[in-house]
Amino acid sequence: MSAQSLVIKIKKNKFAYYFIAPALIGMVLLNFIPFMQGFYMSFLKLNLHTMDRYLSAPFVNWGNYYDVLFNPNSPVRIGLGQAVRNTLYYSVFVTIGQLGMGLIVALMLNRDFRGRSVIRTLFLFPWIVPTFVTGLLWGFMWQQDIGIINYLLYDIPLVKALFFNVFHIHDIINIINAIITLLINVLLFPISYTLGLVGVEFKYAVENIFPLLPAFTSEIKPAWLTGPNTFWAIVVPTIWRFWPLSMLMLLAGLQNIPDSLYEAASIDGASSWKKFWHITVPMLKSVWAILLMFGIIYNVYSFNIVIMMFGNGAGFPGEWGDLMMTNIFRNSFQQWNFGNGAAISIMFMAFMSIVIYYWHKFYISSEEIYR
Incomplete structure (x- = not known):
């Protein structure tokens, strides 16, 4: 579908989009934003000692995922x-x-x-x-x-x-x-x-x-x-x-x-x-x-x-x-x-x-x- 046809379709059904807009906004606020925040947190060494500096917490790349899947000494695996x-x-x-x-x-x-x-x-x-x-x-x-x-x-x-x-x-x-x-x-x-x-x-x-x-x-x-x-x-x-x-x-x-x-x-x-x-x-x-x-x-x-x-x-x-x-x-x-x-x-x-x-x-x- 081309961009022009998509715009035409949206204009044609704009009344319907007015009704679904509140639901879309709610999904973004209640689902998408928390998901992105959680995804970002999964790459940080975020614990009780670093929570006060959330935005500057140490970035550990895939370290948390490694601890969960492959690190036998990780307490999270218990x-x-x-x-x-x-x-x-x-x-x-x-x-x-x-x-x-x-x-x-x-x-x-x-x-x-x-x-x-x-x-x-x-x-x-x-x-x-x-x-x-x-x-x-x-x-x-x-x-x-x-x-x-x-x-x-x-x-x-x-x-x-x-x-x-x-x-x-x-x-x-x-x-x-x-x-x-x-x-x-x-x-x-x-x-x-x-x-x-x-x-x-x-x-x-x-x-x-x-x-x-x-x-x-x-x-x-x-x-x-x-x-x-x-x-x-x-x-x-x-x-x-x-x-x-x-x-x-x-x-x-x-x-x-x-x-x-x-x-x-x-x-x-x-x-x-x-x-x-x-x-x-x-x-x-x-x-x-x-x-x-x-x-x-x-x-x-x-x-x-x-x-x-x-x-x-x-x-x-x-x-x-x-x-x-x-x-x-x-x-x-x-x-x-x-x-x-x-x-x-x-x-x-x-x-x-x-x-x-x-x-x-x-x-x-x-x-x-x-x-």
């Missing part, structure tokens, strides 16, 4: 591999949980029954609760001695008997643990090997894959906010907070599927499962793609719920619950390594940009999504 692993697992489990719960409830609400609108409104409650309130709420619920989770599991005799003696949940968890361990070892080996080439440790073992297991090895109330259980203590609230969005979008997609498709399938003798697999799932392809993309983006950048559950930064979740965002926050604002923290942020953003690019290329840009 817990980085664990944070990468936790973020990956966290994103996978939370995304699956959000989509799974959203789909189950959407299928239920897609049926015509009395009180459907009331139930749908009630199901939106987690979505309207602010994330910082969600973190505080679940932080109290996970408390070892006074939390409602342990009260339900250990202080109600009937529930305790059913959970431990009748249904043998511990044995079921063992089986699930073995299956998940095998799958993750197979699927994540390429990632582990690639990170190992740049010196980032990425270990995973049976006890690391399914941290829910240690909670039920004895009748002692588990400490959900310390140790291996921390992982699930941050996964569950995030699923609870965001599954209503999946439910709404999937419900909208279900209501747009023509009934004639199901009627034709019934005439052909298709079972309910075949209708779901061959009609419902393909017709929701665009919704799946959008939910997966936004779910992954949000989950890898998750911060508010985690930071509020552990005392607003005063106490971090430890190695089992340390995510990339909390790792960056700790390096930047507790250890005062602003340059290293900025370098991690830039590399993390670059990686996510690549993921989003390929996601857009293979899913979002398809004609079916924009139909």
Whole structure:
């Protein structure tokens, strides 16, 4: 497109540009300028001792990036591999949980029954609760001695008997643990090997894959906010907070599927499962793609719920619950390594940009999504 044709096009649509101008200005002020500042900081030796002379801080070129990727003695590398692993697992489990719960409830609400609108409104409650309130709420619920989770599991005799003696949940968890361990070892080996080439440790073992297991090895109330259980203590609230969005979008997609498709399938003798697999799932392809993309983006950048559950930064979740965002926050604002923290942020953003690019290329840009 030539410059002249571009000018003509802008003049022709200038009224529309008036409406998008505030959004563009907001993006520049709130996104682009902070990004450029962070990018500049990633090349500086910026810490507690040099922060007062920000503009004249020592320029270290690619030194911060080298410390993060290749320097085994750099303090910034402590817990980085664990944070990468936790973020990956966290994103996978939370995304699956959000989509799974959203789909189950959407299928239920897609049926015509009395009180459907009331139930749908009630199901939106987690979505309207602010994330910082969600973190505080679940932080109290996970408390070892006074939390409602342990009260339900250990202080109600009937529930305790059913959970431990009748249904043998511990044995079921063992089986699930073995299956998940095998799958993750197979699927994540390429990632582990690639990170190992740049010196980032990425270990995973049976006890690391399914941290829910240690909670039920004895009748002692588990400490959900310390140790291996921390992982699930941050996964569950995030699923609870965001599954209503999946439910709404999937419900909208279900209501747009023509009934004639199901009627034709019934005439052909298709079972309910075949209708779901061959009609419902393909017709929701665009919704799946959008939910997966936004779910992954949000989950890898998750911060508010985690930071509020552990005392607003005063106490971090430890190695089992340390995510990339909390790792960056700790390096930047507790250890005062602003340059290293900025370098991690830039590399993390670059990686996510690549993921989003390929996601857009293979899913979002398809004609079916924009139909």
